[in-house]
Amino acid sequence: MVIPAIKLNVSLGIVVTVNNRNYGGFEYQNSTAYVTYRGDVVAEAPIQADTIPARQKHNISTTVIVLADKLITNPKFLDDFKWGLGTLNFTSATTLHGKAIILKVFKKKAISDCTCDTSLFLGNVSSHSYCKSTVKF
Structure with a gap:
């Protein structure tokens, strides 16, 4: 018996607002953000090169490509999902390579x-996020 491989991808347009409280701007190169579920990459989002101005909020628009087949085939998915009443835990990771701009010079x-x-x-259709960011020079 041959079981066909099923691919299910969903694209979601999103806007992420970055609040740069620093006195320096940040000019970064193209990158990709990854979302994992229990160690498996289940979504990717390309991030286009841009500059985040100092002491300002900046919107970053992108499309998240959800690899739904990777999510639902994870052995723990049904246990966590619990038919619509459970909790799904995700981790997203983004690394941006670029330049910090100090005093615009x-x-x-x-x-x-x-x-x-x-x-x-x-169960109550809500979410909670905890984020940690670091900058290395």
């Missing part, structure tokens, strides 16, 4: 890492 190579743990509570 000085540029120093920098890497910004951001990791977010997000829980989706299916």
